[in-house]
Amino acid sequence: MARILGGVTSSHIPAVGNAIANNLTQEHYWKRFFDGYGPAQEWLQKVKPDIVIVVYNDHGLNFFLDKVPTFALGCADMYHNADEGWGLKPVAPFQGDAEFSWHLAESLVEQEFDICTCQEMLVDHGFVNPIRALYGTHEKWPVKAIPLAVNTVQHPVPTAARCLKLGRALRKAIESYPEDLKVVIFGTGGLSHQLQGERAGLINIEFDLECVEKIAHEPEWMTKFTNAEIMELAGTEGIETIMWLVMRGALQDDAKLIHKHYHAPISNTGAGVLVMENAA
Amino acid sequence: MVWKKHSYEDIPGTYVFDGKHAHGAYPINKLLFSFNTEECRDEFDRDPAAYCDKFGVTGKYKEAIIKKDFLGMLRMGANIYYMAKMAIPRGTSVQDAGAAFQGITTEEFQAKLLAKRDGLEERLAKEGGYWNG
Numbered sequence: 398m399a400r401i402l403g404g405v406t407s408s409h410i411p412a413v414g415n416a417i418a419n420n421l422t423q424e425h426y427w428k429r430f431f432d433g434y435g436p437a438q439e440w441l442q443k444v445k446p447d448i449v450i451v452v453y454n455d456h457g458l459n460f461f462l463d464k465v466p467t468f469a470l471g472c473a474d475m476y477h478n479a480d481e482g483w484g485l486k487p488v489a490p491f492q493g494d495a496e497f498s499w500h501l502a503e504s505l506v507e508q509e510f511d512i513c514t515c516q517e518m519l520v521d522h523g524f525v526n527p528i529r530a531l532y533g534t535h536e537k538w539p540v541k542a543i544p545l546a547v548n549t550v551q552h553p554v555p556t557a558a559r560c561l562k563l564g565r566a567l568r569k570a571i572e573s574y575p576e577d578l579k580v581v582i583f584g585t586g587g588l589s590h591q592l593q594g595e596r597a598g599l600i601n602i603e604f605d606l607e608c609v610e611k612i613a614h615e616p617e618w619m620t621k622f623t624n625a626e627i628m629e630l631a632g633t634e635g636i637e638t639i640m641w642l643v644m645r646g647a648l649q650d651d652a653k654l655i656h657k658h659y660h661a662p663i664s665n666t667g668a669g670v671l672v673m674e675n676a677a
Numbered sequence: 678m679v680w681k682k683h684s685y686e687d688i689p690g691t692y693v694f695d696g697k698h699a700h701g702a703y704p705i706n707k708l709l710f711s712f713n714t715e716e717c718r719d720e721f722d723r724d725p726a727a728y729c730d731k732f733g734v735t736g737k738y739k740e741a742i743i744k745k746d747f748l749g750m751l752r753m754g755a756n757i758y759y760m761a762k763m764a765i766p767r768g769t770s771v772q773d774a775g776a777a778f779q780g781i782t783t784e785e786f787q788a789k790l791l792a793k794r795d796g797l798e799e800r801l802a803k804e805g806g807y808w809n810g
Contacts, residue, residue: 429798433808456758461710462699482712482762550758552685552695593757595690597775598786600793606804625685633691634757658808659801662790665771670808 399497399574402444403652403675404582404644405437406612407527408668409453410590411483414526417534418485430668433658434530437672440655441531441540444674446581448494448541450567452643453523453585454549456481459515465551466513468563470505471544472498476520488525488534491542497574498543504570510563520544527585549586549637557627558620560639564646571647584644586637588659589630590666598665599632605667606659608638613654613671616645634666641671649675690778694756702754705742708732709759718766745769748777 416422422431458481460466474495478487498514505512524544532539545567548554555563564582571580588605591597608631611618619642628636656672685693692698699706708729711717721728729739741749747764751757751774761771776786801807 429810432810436808457710457756457762458713462703462706462756480713480715482709482718483765484715484718550694550756551699552693591691592771592775593751593778594692595778596688597690597771597778598790600790602793602797602800606801623684625683625688628685628691628693629688633693654806656808657806659797661793661797665775665790667793 399571399576399578399580401568401571401580401582401647401675402446403440403655404584404648404671404673405441405527405531406584406641406644406669406671407434407530408587408663408666409523409526409585410664410666411522411526412664413530414522417529427663430660430663431530433660433670436656437658437670438531440672440674441581444579444581446540446579448497448543448578449528449581449583450543450545451524451527451583451585452545452547452640453527454637454640455546456521456523456550458521459519460546462551465548466546467548467555468510469513469515469518469546470498470502471518471520472502472514473516473518476518476524476542476544478521478525479519481521488529489536489538491520491528491538493543494541494578497576497578500574501543501567501570504573505566508566508569510566518544518546523585527583531583545643547640547643549640552624554624554636555639556620556624557622557639557642560642561616561620561646564643564648567643568647582644582647584641586640587631587635588638588667588669589632589635591632592634592665594633596632599635600661600665600667601630601632601635602661602667604630605661605669608641609657609659609669609671612641612645613657613673616642645673648673651676692751694754698754699756702738702756704733705738705750705753705755706759708734708742709755709762712762747774751778
C-alpha cells in the first residue's frame, strides 16, 4: 500500500527561484534562508519518496479568473512549467502518475471533496520553487510530482478548517492506494506577506512563529481564525499559510517534528520550513 | 443588487481581491493574463491602445494601462499577480509598487523589510528548537 512518509513546508515566492537560477544562494542576503533547507534536503535524500504531492496556489498561469477551482488536482502523466509573463526559461517538465492521481480524485470525491481534475496543468513558480529549493534544479527531476492547487488568489478562498480536512481526506486517499508508493506532501506558500496596498511589506514574525509551532503540534489552533483574521495578522498574501494545513492534515496527528527553520525577510516575505515525519 | 460588505474591508491599506474587484476589473485582468505569451506582449508594445480595445479595456482602465500606472491599476482592481506580468519585465518590481503605495522610495521600503532581520537569530534561539546555522 502507498505510505505517507511525512511532509515539508516551504515558501514558493519567485525570488527564491531567481536566487537559485542566478547562483545567489550563498550571498549574505540569502545564505541563512537557503542554508536552513539543508536538513530538509538531507531528510528527503534519506527517506527517498517516489512521489511528492505539492500543495500550492496558481498565480495566473494555468488558471485564469474565468474559472477558479477551489481545489484542483493534476491527473496527468506530465506537468510543464511555462513563461509566466517574465520571459524566463521554463524548467524541465515533471513526471506525474496519472493512475495514482485518478485514485486520489476518486477517493476525495467519495469523501465529499468535489475536487477539479486536470488532465493538462501548467505548473508555475508556486509548484516549481519548493521542488528546486529542496532538490536543486535538474534536467530530469529525481522525484515524481503531483500538483494540488488551492485557490488563495480570488476570494472566497477555502477556510483553514477546510484545508485541514482536505489533508485528512488526502491521507485516507493515499493510504488506500494498492501500490507500494512512498509519498511526501509539500505544503507551500506563506508565511506572512502582503504585496499590495499601503500595508504592503507587512511581515508579522510573532504570528509566523506561532503558526510554525501550532501547525506542527496543534493544527486545530489555526482553524479558529477566519480568513479575514488571518489576512489581518499575516497580510493578504499570507493567507497562503492555510495550504500548510493540507500537508499537516495528511500526516499522523503525532507526526514527529524533524526540522524547524524560520527566516525573514526574503523579498517581502516571512519564510518557514518544517519537516515532519510519520511513524513507520 | 448589492455587494455584500466583508469584515476584511476594514483592514487598513488593504484591497482584498474578491468578487467585487474580480468582476469590475475582469477585462484588465484578462489583458494582463495574455502577457503570459510573448507574442501578446509584443502585440501590446506595438499598439497599446488597440490592444486595450481588443480586450474591451476602456476609460480609466485603458488610461492606466497605457500610462503604465501600476498603482492606479492595482487600486482599480487589477490583481497583483496579474499586474506583475506587465510590471516586472518593465522594471517595476512588487517592492517598487509597495514603496509607491506607501509614498516612500524602494530603498526605504527595502530597509524597513531588512530591519525585520535585526535580532531574529537571538529571538529564534530564545524560542528554541529552530535551526540556527
